[in-house]
Amino acid sequence: MQKPIKKVVIAGGGTAGWMTAALMQRVLHKQVEIELVESEDIGIVGVGEATIPPIQIFNEYLGLDEKEFLRETNGTIKLAIKFDNWKKKGESYFHTFGAPGANLGFCNFQHYWLRAKKEGVRESLWHYDLNYLCCEKEIFNKINTPNPVYQVPYAYHFDSALYGRFLRKRAEKGGVKRTEGIIEHVKTDENTGFITGLQLKDGHQIEGDLFVDCTGIRALLIQKTLGVEYLDWSNLLPANTALAVQTERFEKTLPYTRSIAHEAAWQWRIPLTHRNGNGIVYCSDYLSDEDAERTLLSHLESTPVNDVRKIHFKTGRTARQWHKNVVAVGLSSGFLEPLESTSIHLIQSAIVRLLKLFPHDGIRQAAIDLYNEESVTEYETIRDFIVLHYVVNERDDSDFWNDMRRLKLPHRLEQKIAAFKEVGAIFNDQHDIFKDASWLQVMLGQGIEPEDYHPAANVLPQAQLKDTLDKIRHAKHQPLSKMLPHDDFIKQYLNA
Numbered sequence: 001m002q003k004p005i006k007k008v009v010i011a012g013g014g015t016a017g018w019m020t021a022a023l024m025q026r027v028l029h030k031q032v033e034i035e036l037v038e039s040e041d042i043g044i045v046g047v048g049e050a051t052i053p054p055i056q057i058f059n060e061y062l063g064l065d066e067k068e069f070l071r072e073t074n075g076t077i078k079l080a081i082k083f084d085n086w087k088k089k090g091e092s093y094f095h096t097f098g099a100p101g102a103n104l105g106f107c108n109f110q111h112y113w114l115r116a117k118k119e120g121v122r123e124s125l126w127h128y129d130l131n132y133l134c135c136e137k138e139i140f141n142k143i144n145t146p147n148p149v150y151q152v153p154y155a156y157h158f159d160s161a162l163y164g165r166f167l168r169k170r171a172e173k174g175g176v177k178r179t180e181g182i183i184e185h186v187k188t189d190e191n192t193g194f195i196t197g198l199q200l201k202d203g204h205q206i207e208g209d210l211f212v213d214c215t216g217i218r219a220l221l222i223q224k225t226l227g228v229e230y231l232d233w234s235n236l237l238p239a240n241t242a243l244a245v246q247t248e249r250f251e252k253t254l255p256y257t258r259s260i261a262h263e264a265a266w267q268w269r270i271p272l273t274h275r276n277g278n279g280i281v282y283c284s285d286y287l288s289d290e291d292a293e294r295t296l297l298s299h300l301e302s303t304p305v306n307d308v309r310k311i312h313f314k315t316g317r318t319a320r321q322w323h324k325n326v327v328a329v330g331l332s333s334g335f336l337e338p339l340e341s342t343s344i345h346l347i348q349s350a351i352v353r354l355l356k357l358f359p360h361d362g363i364r365q366a367a368i369d370l371y372n373e374e375s376v377t378e379y380e381t382i383r384d385f386i387v388l389h390y391v392v393n394e395r396d397d398s399d400f401w402n403d404m405r406r407l408k409l410p411h412r413l414e415q416k417i418a419a420f421k422e423v424g425a426i427f428n429d430q431h432d433i434f435k436d437a438s439w440l441q442v443m444l445g446q447g448i449e450p451e452d453y454h455p456a457a458n459v460l461p462q463a464q465l466k467d468t469l470d471k472i473r474h475a476k477h478q479p480l481s482k483m484l485p486h487d488d489f490i491k492q493y494l495n496a
Contacts, residue, residue: 002362009208013038016330017214018167025174035177049270049277050341051155072166073158074274079131085261088394093445097153098131099437107454114453139483186225194325219332229319237315244279248302255486264400286400317379322371381432384413392446424450
């Protein structure tokens with residue numbers, strides 16, 4: 001007999017726990033009891049400070065005021081990621097949230113641009129991308145228009161610990177119960193294997209019907225208690241360590257994240273209004289902790305305000321992210337290095353997926369299977385997108401970059417690279433959070449040059465094609481006069 005879901009217990013706080021609690025409370029609105037268990041004595045990873053545009057949808061559904069959110073989290077605007085030294089040392093490119101060009105017909109814009117390039121047009125693809133033009137000038141402003149030519153899609157940089165606290169206030173106000181304590185024992189039903197309750201160190205017992213594991217890399221419920229296997233992807237993404245340090249605010253707040261490749265590692269720089277977030281990601285087989293720390297500290301733009309913190313991880317995912325009556329959300333569901341700022345989005349999508357399939361009268365296998373199937377696709381497509389940055393590099397200055405070029409690729413990624421290289425084509429997988437424009441920018445940025453383009457791009461006469469591209473480029477430049485330096489925008493917007 002199925003047991004109705006009367007109470008949800010969230011094990012762990014932080015960004016994952018409080019995003020889960022806030023959205024559950026908003027969607028279910030007291031139809032179920034929600035209790036979150038966390039301890040101030042247990043630290044959080046807390047370095048997921050960059051996001052992608054769907055975070056706006058999440059915040060809007062929660063009813064968050066954008067200005068209040070930015071103030072509470074010391075947030076800034078993010079238009080793109082700038083990749084330095086990834087193709088080869090000394091070269092850079094942007095992966096923006098915009099889409100280059102405009103819709104010109106049957107085939108995508110890049111095919112018209114590829115034809116024009118063969119006919120002598122010198123402008124790069126990015127010169128038709130408004131997000132890139134804003135990044136280049138370090139400016140931003142809101143443009144309210146339905147015309148996609150003038151839209152500037154954006155996300156945020158923010159302090160994830162402050163975001164968790166911000167959501168906690170709202171969730172508790174909405175009726176979520178918070179219990180302080182350390183989980184000492186997890187109780188299970190001897191017949192079904194379902195988790196029945198959590199016993200805290202102080203002896204307090206917390207029972208529930210559905211449990212959300214937000215215990216981070218420990219994965220206390222999904223892995224340690226239920227024994228779900230962890231699938232190791234180190235063969236594709238061998239990085240296993242990150243060092244993180246916070247620094248004083250740099251003199252200028254850039255409207256984009258920076259990802260800087262070094263000899264055997266890459267470094268992030270994330271600008272907030274009160275400080276910068278910095279870190280380095282590397283594989284201990286290629287780089288010692290001491291050399292990694294030396295590399296990080298010698299490439300900071302401002303003075304450190306705390307000690308360097310080490311984070312060990314193993315790239316991969318939990319084989320079943322929903323098993324029995326436990327759903328893993330956040331780092332308990334898997335870990336992908338933060339190259340494309342996907343960690344907070346994976347929390348968001350997991351919660352939304354759970355709520356769409358939320359068991360009312362009882363947990364049913366069909367919902368579990370569908371949840372897990374979609375989770376697999378999402379994780380694998382993000383993994384492949386991250387691998388793409390590594391595998392087509394042209395660096396020859398270390399064993400690390402040479403070995404990354406020799407990776408045995410997943411078949412789907414191999415297909416995508418081949419299709420783009422041969423005919424300039426890009427195709428999407430369902431649940432792939434990175435759309436055509438993202439794959440296009442990274443493949444071009446990493447140096448993949450298509451050998452051909454779609455014949456539909458030949459329909460326009462040569463002069464008309466050039467005139468059309470000139471008009472698009474001019475249109476993309478028009479809004480720039482209305483933009484403000486990023487710091488000026490933040491100041492004016494938050495004080496308005």
